[in-house]
Amino acid sequence: MIAIKETENKEKIWLSSPHMSGSEIRFINDAFDNNWIAPLGPNVTGFENDLENYLGFDKQVAALSSGTGAIHLGLKKLGVSNDDLVICQSLTFVATANPILYLGANPMFVDSERDTWNLCPIKLEEAIKSCISQGKKPKAIVAVHLYGMPYKVNEINKIAAEYNIPILEDSAEALGSKYLDQNCGTLGDISILSFNGNKIITTSGGGAIICNSKEDKQELIHWATQSRDQAPHYQHSELGFNYRMSNIVAGIGRGQMTVLDERIKQKRKIYNFYKLELSNSNLEFLNEPKFYFSNRWLTCVLTESYEHREAIRLALLEENIESRPIWKPMHQQPLFKNCQSFENGVADDLFKRGICLPSDTNMTSNDLERIVKIIKNA
């Protein structure tokens, strides 16, 4: 006899799914009405203005087709080329590191610290010193605000300044997060955002690069549009890319900007709910250090052990609920097996025991209660 509980709710719950405001379609309709379907147009400029106003500090924003493309152009702007060494946070999504390879440079991976799970200042300095002793100063440092939690900006900046190495700030997961009241996305020599499907706001696919001057923005846009020289015919003096955001996609972005702050509130509410409800479950939460503000893109917890993490992940999966282990560090990835790394065991441990809980702003309070009950029983 098969016992099926007919009433059991196994409705799918996502880790983080697109959440439209309703106003996106208005911007897209505008584009259709005016036949602005070609790549550039008023939505691109409008979205860039919205982002510039949001980020502040007189930053310049260029909307691109992806966050990965933005990292590619950003590293190129910092002068990274063939055979250069680039220091990169090991605990991250592979998109942070891939553009280093696109440019023919060599990534050198640096482990995390416990407080924010991001770039460890001690290991960073060790890596820089080691490069210099090998006769090669790193060309750039790629630092990531993982899961929306800002990295130790002051500590990292101090080291970067001491050795005069520029920082590419990967803020793909951290739009709306703040460090000492300054927006993530404005804290690097050059910074990037992503609007991929599962990010805090999405354009279905897209990204942005953030720089300090109109001239820099012009040059980045030039590269992003096949480096076309000014001439009536098509003329090119430099290698270019096809990385510009389209006017349709930018319309989604303008609609999403109207609800960014609301989404951050919802994400933080989800985190606080888990923290309260799971306070007796032997889970360690990633707390905000003083003067840090996380957008809480994904709520992440450390379980007691690999077995405990798997028990939670599988119990959720059984109930049609998506969760995900913490990013597998780049120094453990087969793709990067020949790269140097500076490890302290933190990223390995976070990968082993850490899990991202469903953090979808489309969830109801019933969904959240369902999840918490399963985790408590696991």
Ligand SMILES: *Cc1c(COP(=O)(O)O)cnc(C)c1O
């Ligand atoms: C999503 C993401 C990217 C890449 O952005 P895409 O828009 O998907 O290319 C880069 N870095 C991090 C940390 C990300 O999470």
